[in-house]
Amino acid sequence: MRVIVHRIESMKDASGNLGKRIELIEESVVPSFAIRPQSEEARMVQEMVKAIQQQIPIFGARMQLYQPKIILFLTEEEYEQLDVKFDVNQVYDVILSNQTITFKRVS
Numbered sequence: 001m002r003v004i005v006h007r008i009e010s011m012k013d014a015s016g017n018l019g020k021r022i023e024l025i026e027e028s029v030v031p032s033f034a035i036r037p038q039s040e041e042a043r044m045v046q047e048m049v050k051a052i053q054q055q056i057p058i059f060g061a062r063m064q065l066y067q068p069k070i071i072l073f074l075t076e077e078e079y080e081q082l083d084v085k086f087d088v089n090q091v092y093d094v095i096l097s098n099q100t101i102t103f104k105r106v107s
Contacts, residue, residue: 001026002106003069005090011073019075022086026069070094
């Protein structure tokens with residue numbers, strides 16, 4: 001499976017040891033589809049939304065949903081032992097096999 005590093009946060013565990021919370025997500029795109037409004041008011045609203053989408057690109061037609069896939073809670077020592085240097089927005093292929101998890105960085 002392919003995941004993206006969405007967030008990395010500093011944290012302390014129950015014993016007070018410093019560590020990291022690493023959130024890996026699977027990205028999926030919600031397909032857009034045309035809706036035919038039944039009333040004149042609904043048609044006016046749809047036209048207004050289209051005009052806003054053209055003027056302000058942040059309101060794009062495609063919407064992305066972020067589904068958390070793996071959240072790691074690691075102490076600094078565990079993070080070093082894992083030997084994977086996570087960076088936000090970096091993409092990894094995650095391989096689950098024979099009771100192991102392998103992270104392979106996608107260039």
